[in-house]
Amino acid sequence: MSLVILKEIGKDFNTGVNTISPLNSINLEIKKNDKLIIYGKSGSGKTTLLNILSTLEIPSKGSMVFSNEPIESLSDKDLSNLRLNDIGVVFQSHHLLDEFSLYENIILPGSINQDLDKDFAHFLIEKLKISDRKNHLPDQLSGGERQRCAIARALINKPKLLVMDEPTGDLDRNTSDEVMELIDNVFNEIDIAVVIATHDENLKFMPKSKYLLEQGKLNLIQG
Ligand SMILES: Nc1ncnc2c1ncn2[C@@H]1O[C@H](COP(=O)(O)OP(=O)(O)OP(=O)(O)O)[C@@H](O)[C@H]1O
Numbered sequence: 001m002s003l004v005i006l007k008e009i010g011k012d013f014n015t016g017v018n019t020i021s022p023l024n025s026i027n028l029e030i031k032k033n034d035k036l037i038i039y040g041k042s043g044s045g046k047t048t049l050l051n052i053l054s055t056l057e058i059p060s061k062g063s064m065v066f067s068n069e070p071i072e073s074l075s076d077k078d079l080s081n082l083r084l085n086d087i088g089v090v091f092q093s094h095h096l097l098d099e100f101s102l103y104e105n106i107i108l109p110g111s112i113n114q115d116l117d118k119d120f121a122h123f124l125i126e127k128l129k130i131s132d133r134k135n136h137l138p139d140q141l142s143g144g145e146r147q148r149c150a151i152a153r154a155l156i157n158k159p160k161l162l163v164m165d166e167p168t169g170d171l172d173r174n175t176s177d178e179v180m181e182l183i184d185n186v187f188n189e190i191d192i193a194v195v196i197a198t199h200d201e202n203l204k205f206m207p208k209s210k211y212l213l214e215q216g217k218l219n220l221i222q223g
């Protein structure tokens with residue numbers, strides 16, 4: 001069953017001086033539990049595409065359907081509920097809240113919708129091997145620990161779709177491999193579709209499909 005369908009999506013940014021169009025004809029179907037990687041050079045539009053998938057950015061043309069609902073038919077309230085409950089995002093820079101501990105950062109989205117599953121929070125913390133860092137503030141954590149915290153936070157409300165933008169971009173090879181292995185263990189135990197954007201061709205992750213984003217289009221390269 002389709003979770004997300006993108007049809008002929010385009011995005012133009014008007015800077016006042018000129019128009020930049022990183023995406024011009026994106027077609028993509030994401031099924032439940034799919035695992036995809038999107039490769040592309042810096043500036044090819046990966047973050048723009050993930051922002052559209054996570055409904056943070058509105059496309060300039062084309063249509064998007066999430067769980068059978070056309071996105072354009074949703075009210076602002078529906079959209080914020082969708083973002084809170086159904087879509088998890090790990091940003092290119094992880095945006096943890098500095099004055100909150102690792103644990104508080106992770107449970108924040110669960111507390112907002114007043115439906116926090118504490119057992120699941122502990123499951124994620126154990127699986128991602130950060131239980132001994134629960135009370136640390138973000139600036140007391142290593143890059144890999146901060147990234148694992150951002151991933152747990154993105155998963156806490158059990159979204160149907162997780163988008164990760166360069167999830168290991170700031171990490172060295174070994175730490176990147178460790179983090180990806182831990183995340184993969186979590187993915188094997190929950191139902192979730194995952195889209196990862198990266199330019200790391202050695203990312204330790206076996207997706208179902210691989211795409212290359214180039215000249216505003218997505219080309220299937222494997223899967
Ligand atoms: N808000 C914006 N206003 C104007 N141009 C933008 C805006 N956001 C992105 N762009 C431009 O759109 C293009 C795609 O940017 P995007 O961040 O999606 O690329 P990327 O593939 O994620 O790059 P990287 O690998 O460096 O993260 C770039 O040329 C960028 O300058």
Ligand SMILES: [Mg+2]
Pocket residue numbers: 046047048092165
């Ligand atoms: Mg980017």
